[in-house]
Amino acid sequence: MIRTLLNILIAFKEYVLLTLFLVISILLLAGNDNRQLKAVRAYTVGVLGYLQDAVSVIPNVFTLQHENEILRELNVNLSDEVNRLREARIENARLRAMVGLRDEAPFNLIAADVVGKSLLLMRNTLTLNVGTKDGVVADMPIISEQGLVGKVIAVGEDYSLGQILLNKDFRAGAKVQRSRVDGILAWDGGSELRLTNVPKTQDVRTGDIVITSGYSNVFPKDITIGIISSIRQKSGSLFHEISVFPAVDFPALEQVFVITQLPDTARIAVEASRPAGKQ
Amino acid sequence: MKRHVGYAFKAVVLLIVQANLVDMVSLRGITPDLLLIFIVYLAVKEGQTYVLPWGFFLGLVLDLSTGTVIGLSALSKTVAAFTAGYFFSDNKITMTLATYRFLLLVFLTAFIHNAVYFVIFTMGSDIGFLGAVFGVGLASALFTTTLAILPMLVTARVRSSP
Numbered sequence: 001m002i003r004t005l006l007n008i009l010i011a012f013k014e015y016v017l018l019t020l021f022l023v024i025s026i027l028l029l030a031g032n033d034n035r036q037l038k039a040v041r042a043y044t045v046g047v048l049g050y051l052q053d054a055v056s057v058i059p060n061v062f063t064l065q066h067e068n069e070i071l072r073e074l075n076v077n078l079s080d081e082v083n084r085l086r087e088a089r090i091e092n093a094r095l096r097a098m099v100g101l102r103d104e105a106p107f108n109l110i111a112a113d114v115v116g117k118s119l120l121l122m123r124n125t126l127t128l129n130v131g132t133k134d135g136v137v138a139d140m141p142i143i144s145e146q147g148l149v150g151k152v153i154a155v156g157e158d159y160s161l162g163q164i165l166l167n168k169d170f171r172a173g174a175k176v177q178r179s180r181v182d183g184i185l186a187w188d189g190g191s192e193l194r195l196t197n198v199p200k201t202q203d204v205r206t207g208d209i210v211i212t213s214g215y216s217n218v219f220p221k222d223i224t225i226g227i228i229s230s231i232r233q234k235s236g237s238l239f240h241e242i243s244v245f246p247a248v249d250f251p252a253l254e255q256v257f258v259i260t261q262l263p264d265t266a267r268i269a270v271e272a273s274r275p276a277g278k279q
Numbered sequence: 280m281k282r283h284v285g286y287a288f289k290a291v292v293l294l295i296v297q298a299n300l301v302d303m304v305s306l307r308g309i310t311p312d313l314l315l316i317f318i319v320y321l322a323v324k325e326g327q328t329y330v331l332p333w334g335f336f337l338g339l340v341l342d343l344s345t346g347t348v349i350g351l352s353a354l355s356k357t358v359a360a361f362t363a364g365y366f367f368s369d370n371k372i373t374m375t376l377a378t379y380r381f382l383l384l385v386f387l388t389a390f391i392h393n394a395v396y397f398v399i400f401t402m403g404s405d406i407g408f409l410g411a412v413f414g415v416g417l418a419s420a421l422f423t424t425t426l427a428i429l430p431m432l433v434t435a436r437v438r439s440s441p
Binding site for chain 2: 013014017018021022024025026027028029030031032037040041044045048051052115116117118119120121122123124125127161166168169186187188189191194196251
């Protein structure tokens with residue numbers, strides 16, 4: 001009996017192996033929130049981070065040339081903006097003192113180099129050369145001088161993995177800077193982002209800047225996300241179809257900052273304790 | 280034993296190149312899948328039974344080192360290994376590796392791999408399945424096939440040298 005069973009297994013070993021690995025894969029897919037799996041991922045990110053760091057010294061001339069152009073342009077814009085911000089800061093301090101607004105704590109930033117990028121099959125993530133040793137924790141926001149990059153999703157001792165805006169699992173509360181209209185930012189697989197849940201009655205225009213709304217527990221408010229590139233009206237829908245061109249040039253991204261802000265646990269607790277049925 | 284270590288070394292190198300250098304040749308965010316070419320190469324050379332664990336474990340390492348759900352690449356690369364291994368023929372190894380047959384096999388395997396991948400990837404998201412498979416999936420399969428010309432030419436050269 002056992003011999004017959006063994007003979008069958010050997011005769012169909014390819015199918016047995018296929019079934020075995022498919023079952024393990026499906027079990028892994030089902031257990032993605034498992035703590036042990038997260039720990040294994042953090043360890044893998046750490047090990048691969050060292051290897052990626054070693055290879056990342058190879059310069060990419062195309063990226064460097066493109067980055068130089070962007071930096072020159074950015075330099076001119078920033079010089080102009082610094083002058084205007086100086087004026088605004090004086091005015092802002094005076095107004096804050098007048099209305100007694102609480103001063104918001106400035107961000108604490110951790111500088112990081114992008115040592116690896118994964119762009120395969122819409123799997124858009126970054127490997128950063130900072131980890132738990134530097135104080136990085138999962139869910140911390142990542143920004144660059146251009147705007148919002150994403151958030152940390154896995155952390156090893158010396159390296160961490162960042163999920164960028166162009167990722168199917170990414171969501172952020174967003175706001176149109178000019179008209180203060182709120183929406184939810186998502187990605188549908190293209191080169192641009194989508195600002196969803198904005199009713200057709202709301203005031204949005206092409207060229208408007210989109211920023212973080214601050215309603216999210218993860219991202220601080222007023223970080224630039226991008227510019228509205230097109231607005232379509234779909235018949236039968238109550239909402240605008242808004243495309244947002246990201247402010248960050250992801251292919252050329254080499255340096256970022258991790259904001260050492262963690263989700264406000266007190267706020268999460270209050271929101272979670274809201275009685276069912278009461279909005 | 281030496282053969283297995285050699286394959287493992289090649290796999291690690293390809294994994295690092297995939298994670299670091301492949302984005303330099305990306306076209307509109309589309310990149311070739313070097314690990315898939317390696318899996319097809321192994322399947323043609325060693326057969327279906329040998330390549331199945333390689334497909335699974337390479338996919339798993341890819342899952343662990345990137346941000347997507349764990350098990351997604353493991354599953355799609357296992358299916359890819361099975362597909363490529365299905366065409367294994369003991370007496371046609373060099374003939375397959377050194378000719379356009381290898382490219383056809385890479386394309387077929389890459390397309391099936393991408394279709395399986397996107398079935399799960401697009402679930403519960405704003406990304407359309409057909410658009411993903413026939414846009415990104417097809418483009419990536421073509422890009423991967425184009426890059427598979429390199430190992431094909433190398434094998435053809437080795438085969439023709441005295």
